[in-house]
Amino acid sequence: MGSITEVFKNDPLHLDSAIPLDFDTLKSVPESHEWALEPSNHSLDSSKMLPVIDLTHPDAPHLVAHAARTWGIFQIVNHGVPLGLMQSVESEARRLFNLPTQDKMKVLRSPENLAGYGVARIAPFYDKCMWHEGFTIHDSCVGHAKILWPHDYESFCNTMMEFRHKMKPLADQLLHYLLKSLNIPGELVQIWAESTDKVSGTIQLNSYPPCPDPRHVLGLAPHTDTLLLTLLNQCQISGLQYFRDDIGWISVPPVPGAFVVNVGDTLEILSNGKFPSAYHRVTVNENKHRISYAYFHGPSMDSPAEPLDKAEKPLYRSMTVREYCAIKAKHNEEALGLVKL
Numbered sequence: 001m002g003s004i005t006e007v008f009k010n011d012p013l014h015l016d017s018a019i020p021l022d023f024d025t026l027k028s029v030p031e032s033h034e035w036a037l038e039p040s041n042h043s044l045d046s047s048k049m050l051p052v053i054d055l056t057h058p059d060a061p062h063l064v065a066h067a068a069r070t071w072g073i074f075q076i077v078n079h080g081v082p083l084g085l086m087q088s089v090e091s092e093a094r095r096l097f098n099l100p101t102q103d104k105m106k107v108l109r110s111p112e113n114l115a116g117y118g119v120a121r122i123a124p125f126y127d128k129c130m131w132h133e134g135f136t137i138h139d140s141c142v143g144h145a146k147i148l149w150p151h152d153y154e155s156f157c158n159t160m161m162e163f164r165h166k167m168k169p170l171a172d173q174l175l176h177y178l179l180k181s182l183n184i185p186g187e188l189v190q191i192w193a194e195s196t197d198k199v200s201g202t203i204q205l206n207s208y209p210p211c212p213d214p215r216h217v218l219g220l221a222p223h224t225d226t227l228l229l230t231l232l233n234q235c236q237i238s239g240l241q242y243f244r245d246d247i248g249w250i251s252v253p254p255v256p257g258a259f260v261v262n263v264g265d266t267l268e269i270l271s272n273g274k275f276p277s278a279y280h281r282v283t284v285n286e287n288k289h290r291i292s293y294a295y296f297h298g299p300s301m302d303s304p305a306e307p308l309d310k311a312e313k314p315l316y317r318s319m320t321v322r323e324y325c326a327i328k329a330k331h332n333e334e335a336l337g338l339v340k341l
């Protein structure tokens, strides 16, 4: 059926590269984790550049569409997701990542699966390792949570399911604003809105432990997200950076209670390049254990991935979302270039 899991069944992440480092035992950065980092641009005040949009503002639909066109990344506040729920997601994520390594290894993501504990999907594309461990939730998380906390799994699962339940309509609303701003028939906007009903969004919990020397380390290597929209909370600790050719790497400042919204590759294709997918990376901290959590909003794998405005010359070839995800899983950063006409 139409889930992203099937893409990874065909292109498994091999186990030897799927195990994160045991960060607790490290006193210095091993060579395997030392990157030649492109420097950040500190001369610009990114807090004055990247838009922070109040979703209760009467002009919110236009502000959202404008920010997605100009940046491919922006932040939203007054989005309706309760702060208490956001705090619970963070504390459940911390509870998980604070478990001993041998416990987390019991829920290691199997090579052909999407869900569970492990390194980022993009890890095999790099010869250096990232200072990161992740936990991915796709359908239910009960199986994994029962292994981790046999007598106390419910608070984790209830929190994550409640979070997903609140994120879906928010992501749909943003997608609706964006698609409506394109020159496409209302029925097509409706079809796309409904296409996200067939899949349950993916939740990704990210952990970036304190690092003895963060200057040469990356939490996550530069990447774009694959699906339509990613909504991410950085839990008040900076680390997320965004790249644009004309400005270089700038920090995305943590804004209390906000979600960072990233345009993903699939939305770049649907919009014929009007909403550019955001190229981003994560840096780490010396003393703070940074957590972030994200909701990945995607369509059914059977949906067409092609420019929607038929009056325009298409810049990308037509394919299904499944085909695009398979190209991304094989070629990572090269994928968008490979489907450009």
Ligand SMILES: C=C1C[C@]23C[C@@]1(O)CC[C@H]2[C@@]12CCC[C@@](C)(C(=O)O1)[C@H]2[C@@H]3C(=O)O
Pocket: 004, 114, 120, 121, 122, 123, 136, 202, 204, 220, 223, 224, 225, 226, 227, 296
């Ligand atoms: C829905 C998804 C997006 C994601 C791949 C995945 O199937 C589940 C994990 C997601 C994640 C999180 C960390 C960064 C990222 C690039 C990765 O390696 O795994 C994203 C993937 C993505 O957007 O392509």
Ligand SMILES: O=C(O)CCC(=O)C(=O)O
Pocket: 204, 206, 220, 225, 230, 232, 234, 239, 240, 280, 282, 291, 292, 294
């Ligand atoms: O941790 C972050 O700020 C970003 C995480 C991210 O890029 C992702 O989960 O795709």
Ligand SMILES: [Fe+2]
Pocket: 223, 224, 225, 230, 280
């Ligand atoms: Fe990302």
